[in-house]
C-alpha cells in the first residue's frame with residue numbers, strides 16, 4: 525500500500541549537475557533563463573518543496589555553488605546521471621541517516637511540477653521501491669525518488685555494465701512510474717519535463733517561460 529513515506533517534504537533533495545553540457549557547449553547550470561541562472565532557478569524550485577537544504581551533485585572544481593553543499597560523484601569517469609544518484613544515496617546515508625529515500629532533479633528542466641515529490645512519494649509502497657516521473661509517454665528517471673537500500677546494487681551495476689542504460693538498471697527493481705500531464709499554455713501544451721540541452725532549447729525555453737507568464 526502506498527503511504528510508506530509519511531512526509532514527502534522530509535526527503536533530502538539532490539540537484540544533478542555533474543554532466544558535461546557538451547551539447548550546450550558551456551556549463552548549462554550557468555546559462556540564463558528569464559535573467560536567472562538555471563542553477564539558482566532549479567535549486568529554488570526544488571528547495572521550496574523540501575525541508576532539508578538542496579545538495580549540489582557536481583564536479584569538485586565547480587565555479588560557484590551559490591551556497592549549496594557540493595557533493596561530487598563517488599565514482600570517477602562521468603558514468604552518467606546514475607552516478608549522481610549513487611552519490612546522493614551515499615551522501616544521504618551519512619548526512620540524513622533516517623531517510624529511506626532521496627529525490628533527484630536535473631539542473632536543466634526548469635518547468636518541472638511543483639507537486640513532483642509529493643506525487644512520487646505517494647506512490648512508494650515499500651522501503652526498496654523507486655518512483656520516477658513520466659510525461660507524454662516518456663519516462664524521466666532523472667526525476668526520481670530513490671531508496672538508499674539499493675546503493676550497493678547500483679554501484680556494482682554502474683561499474684560492471686558497459687552500456688549503463690538507465691532502463692536496464694530500473695528493470696532490476698520495483699519501479700512506480702507517475703505520469704504528469706502537459707501544462708496548458710496559450711501557444712501549445714508544454715511538457716513539464718522539457719529540458720534544455722542545446723542553445724536552441726534555451727531559446728525555446730524563453731518562449732515557454734513567456735507563455736507560462738501569460739497563462740491565467
Ligand SMILES: Nc1nc2c(ncn2[C@@H]2O[C@H](COP(=O)(O)OP(=O)(O)OP(=O)(O)O)[C@@H](O)[C@H]2O)c(=O)[nH]1
Nearest residue numbers: 540541542543544545546547602603604608630631
Ligand atoms: N553526477 C553526474 N551527473 C550527470 C552525469 N552525466 C549527466 N549528468 C546529469 O544528468 C542530467 C541529465 O544529463 P544530460 O541532459 O545528458 O546533461 P549533460 O550530460 O550535462 O549534457 P550532454 O553532455 O549534452 O549530454 C543533467 O543534470 C546532468 O548534469 C555524470 O556523469 N555524473
Ligand SMILES: [Mg+2]
Nearest residue numbers: 543544545546
Ligand atoms: Mg549527457
